Amino acid sequence: MNPDQTRNAEGGTRNGADRLRALNVPQRVKVQLDEQRRPTIVQRATLKDSLSVAGNGKRVESQGENWRMDDEWWRQPIVRRYVEVVLEGGGRVVLFEDLITGEWWMQKPV
Amino acid sequence: MPRNHLASSTAACCWIPLFALRCEEARRPELASQPCALLAPDASRRIWQVSPLARRAGAKPGMTVSQAIGLCPALRLCEPDPVHYDEQFARLLAALSEVSPVVEPAELGRAYVGTDGLEGLYGEPEGIVAAIERGTRKWERGTDERSSSRCSAFRVPRSALRVGWGLGKFVAWVAASRAKPGEAVIVRPGEEGKFLASQPLAVLSLDPDTHRRLRQLGIATLGRLAALPQEAVVSQFGAAGRRMWRLAAGEVVERVMGREAPEPIVAALAFFAPVADRAMLAHALDRLVERALKDPRRIGWRVQVVRVRAELEHGASWLVEATLKDPTADRDRIAAPLRTRLEQAPPAGAVERLAVEFTAFAPGTAELQLFARDASAAARAGRQHALRTALQEIQLRLKRSLLYHIIEVQPWSRLPERRYALIDYEP
Numbered sequence: 001m002n003p004d005q006t007r008n009a010e011g012g013t014r015n016g017a018d019r020l021r022a023l024n025v026p027q028r029v030k031v032q033l034d035e036q037r038r039p040t041i042v043q044r045a046t047l048k049d050s051l052s053v054a055g056n057g058k059r060v061e062s063q064g065e066n067w068r069m070d071d072e073w074w075r076q077p078i079v080r081r082y083v084e085v086v087l088e089g090g091g092r093v094v095l096f097e098d099l100i101t102g103e104w105w106m107q108k109p110v
Numbered sequence: 111m112p113r114n115h116l117a118s119s120t121a122a123c124c125w126i127p128l129f130a131l132r133c134e135e136a137r138r139p140e141l142a143s144q145p146c147a148l149l150a151p152d153a154s155r156r157i158w159q160v161s162p163l164a165r166r167a168g169a170k171p172g173m174t175v176s177q178a179i180g181l182c183p184a185l186r187l188c189e190p191d192p193v194h195y196d197e198q199f200a201r202l203l204a205a206l207s208e209v210s211p212v213v214e215p216a217e218l219g220r221a222y223v224g225t226d227g228l229e230g231l232y233g234e235p236e237g238i239v240a241a242i243e244r245g246t247r248k249w250e251r252g253t254d255e256r257s258s259s260r261c262s263a264f265r266v267p268r269s270a271l272r273v274g275w276g277l278g279k280f281v282a283w284v285a286a287s288r289a290k291p292g293e294a295v296i297v298r299p300g301e302e303g304k305f306l307a308s309q310p311l312a313v314l315s316l317d318p319d320t321h322r323r324l325r326q327l328g329i330a331t332l333g334r335l336a337a338l339p340q341e342a343v344v345s346q347f348g349a350a351g352r353r354m355w356r357l358a359a360g361e362v363v364e365r366v367m368g369r370e371a372p373e374p375i376v377a378a379l380a381f382f383a384p385v386a387d388r389a390m391l392a393h394a395l396d397r398l399v400e401r402a403l404k405d406p407r408r409i410g411w412r413v414q415v416v417r418v419r420a421e422l423e424h425g426a427s428w429l430v431e432a433t434l435k436d437p438t439a440d441r442d443r444i445a446a447p448l449r450t451r452l453e454q455a456p457p458a459g460a461v462e463r464l465a466v467e468f469t470a471f472a473p474g475t476a477e478l479q480l481f482a483r484d485a486s487a488a489a490r491a492g493r494q495h496a497l498r499t500a501l502q503e504i505q506l507r508l509k510r511s512l513l514y515h516i517i518e519v520q521p522w523s524r525l526p527e528r529r530y531a532l533i534d535y536e537p
Contacts, residue, residue, distance in 0.1 A: 019179055019183070019533055019534065020176060020179060020517070020519065020531040020532070020533055021514070021531055021532040021533075022519070022527050022528070022530075022531050022532075023516065023527070023529075023530040023531060023532060024526050024527050024529075024530070025527050026527060069524055071524055071525065078525070107526055107527070108526075110526050110529075
């Protein structure tokens with residue numbers, strides 16, 4: 001499922017009766033990769049135009065674990081490649097690539 | 111065997127289903143016309159009680175908030191206020207004790223009234239039941255024509271009260287569970303067997319496993335259960351089986367056991383040197399109230415009348431007494447009127463000995479102990495109150511509450527964004 005599909009104007013996602021707002025909603029980002037497909041620069045994308053870039057982006061200082069997740073293959077398959085990274089300035093985030101659409105997303109680590 | 115004068119074989123069971131929810135509806139009448147649910151008072155954040163409208167939409171106790179909202183989008187969620195429910199129930203018990211001295215609380219919203227000997231006052235069981243209904247009605251209005259007690263009104267819709275009368279607590283309870291709201295079912299002596307035979311097994315409080323096994327055996331009513339040989343039921347279900355068989359067969363008459371109000375409780379303090387400083391006296395008062403509250407005889411009772419005696423220098427004395435409008439077991443609420451009197455009419459001299467006495471009590475409930483007694487219950491109520499006030503202020507200023515609960519949606523999900531969500535906070 002594309003996380004953007006359930007996003008509303010307030011920046012959160014709502015479920016059921018439009019009363020629940022999901023927490024830790026992924027944010028769309030643009031990621032530059034090296035030749036081994038490792039993220040090197042992460043740039044935040046705005047909601048309006050998912051490909052327009054806000055700011056110059058942040059360099060990836062180090063890369064931690066990475067893993068793949070396949071889920072909900074019985075309805076709308078979700079296939080993601082997760083990478084845990086530390087950005088310049090010390091922020092620790094989790095990036096994932098939607099392997100069906102090729103889009104990159106950023107989330108807080110759990 | 112000595113006869114307990116606060117026990118009774120004939121019983122009236124007074125039952126208000128969904129008592130906590132009814133208390134909320136009485137406090138906020140707009141809830142009566144909406145599907146609403148109470149959250150559990152524990153940390154689980156699950157649904158505790160649901161209104162009939164919400165139940166019709168599919169919401170059930172034990173569900174997570176997200177499940178209930180998914181089934182009933184218009185569901186109003188309420189934060190529980192156990193101290194308030196407990197106070198309301200204590201008032202109901204006080205109302206019932208005006209009809210009979212033998213009152214036994216069973217759970218929040220359900221109490222038994224011993225009716226042995228009341229026939230001399232009210233005649234047939236119908237008259238006794240009518241007296242009970244009249245008693246609760248009077249307290250609903252907040253006045254009692256016969257008594258000078260000044261308790262405030264018991265505000266739960268009378269139509270919610272169901273009464274069952276019969277021999278023993280079990281028959282009375284089953285009768286109450288069969289009664290329609292605002293009505294009574296009377297099981298006359300000798301008719302217990304016939305009455306119980308047609309009742310469903312659900313009236314027995316069985317664990318789900320026993321219930322399932324009985325259902326699989328094709329036993330759906332008490333009559334079917336009682337028709338089995340007792341030994342067979344015991345061999346299958348053990349001691350619990352014996353008890354349920356005897357209840358189903360009407361062979362057990364569980365008496366209503368009233369409680370004797372405790373003797374006055376006294377806590378005293380002798381000062382090394384006479385004290386005239388009011389702040390020090392007020393502090394000593396707090397400590398003494400606290401000590402008296404800890405007396406084991408006080409457990410299960412709320413303080414209604416408190417008295418302070420002071421022995422002064424040169425043989426004089428000082429005495430104040432306060433009757434609490436709402437009986438309580440909270441230190442600050444008991445000490446507050448005493449502190450006021452200490453400020454307004456202080457002792458005429460230095461105090462050598464100070465004593466606090468609790469002289470009258472109102473019954474508490476088992477639920478009070480469940481919901482955490484006294485200090486922690488009061489602290490929780492205080493936090494709730496503060497939160498509610500803050501919320502009202504925010505709503506006034508910003509037109510929206512902007513306060514949210516964090517609830518579990520799919521905590522097991524591998525997708526982090528599916529695990530938790532925010533929902534509007536509605537106290």
